[in-house]
Amino acid sequence: MKLLYYPGCTLRTVAQTFDLSAKAVAAALDIELVELTDFTCCGGLFPQTTDNLMSLLAPARVLVHAQRTDPAQRLMTLCTFCYNTLKRTHYTLAQDAQKRAIVSEYLEEPYRAEVRVVHLLEVLRDDIGYEAISQKIAANGAVQALQGARVAPYYGCLLLRPSDEIGMDDPEQPTILEDLLHTLGCTVVDFPWKTECCGSFLSVSKPELARQCSQTIVQRATQLGAEMLVTTCPLCSYNIAYMGPNHTAMTVAYFTQLLGLALGLDQDQLGLRTDALHQQMTSQWKGGAI
């Protein structure tokens, strides 16, 4: 299966482990990731004022670029912010012909509103299937790296909301991450704070507030006996690792890294030994596999 892939800025810089591990996992599951060449910024956040067309241009440019590159393919993202911004922009432009016309005119290329933005989690659930992943894990030499690891799934905010535009899973009671983690053999902690915001970009403008948000999440996960928080977003990971209590006593990993471990991939391929932030995040895990 071939998929267009949009990494975005953060996966090229401080979250290289996410990019690396996703590529390794995709290769192991026979997904061919074709990176969007010369990609530009998605804009970071979806503009929520009704008249702010200017902020739609950055994500629209990415969508038009994807449409030009391979109109038949879906555009896969990993970073929650890219996913949310691109998908909401597509939704807005698909619903509003007038906005689409103005944006298309500015970009000097009509956006046909046919690009389907997907997240790797959706590809794993809908295209590959958990059953097939399970079989692959068994076939790859029964790596028991994650057997019994007590992990708490953490979705954060923008992966699921607004659900009428994103539509990945239930915005209040999602299970897509839990279902994957069960497949990997983890012991999944029932974590009521899984969709609570980590403080997001407030770590820049109001760090003390992001700290309180992240601390709550880490403390609750600790109280519930979790050894690790599994995230899908570089900013969640950062806030939990750096804004949590004492630079956190909680291990943080991307879902792609755990999937890679379960598939028996080499730790270097998953960025588990190379990245400084990651080493700090994962050094305390008692399970020892990371």
Add this chain to the structure above:
Amino acid sequence: MRALIHKNNMQEKDLLREVEELSGQNLYACYQCGKCTAGCPLAFSMDILPHTIIRLMQLGQLEPVLSSNTPWHCAACLTCSSRCPKGVDLARVMEALRALLIRAGYAPIQVFRLPAELAAQLPQQAAVSALRKHSG
């Protein structure tokens, strides 16, 4: 904020209409159940609680709303928007309030400084989105 209100000879109700237009939301749909505030992860830090922001605007009192730290403490996590039983997208209202202040020149772009250790590992997405939220 009285200055903003009187700057363009605007009445409070004109500004309220502008908030409704910018956000695309009907402020009078809110019946004050308080679910937005109950779910807001930043409510602890806000000087006016999210549902009170709407109530004040319903009553035509925009001045305390525009002086409040609430729009700036909103992380746009959309918890309120997804839980509102009346379909009011409060995150859009907060964005409209920020936009109103930014466009009137009352919220100059700030330079945020982080300790070097934190800045070195900061995801770029955070810098980009923080700037977006503070520049419209």
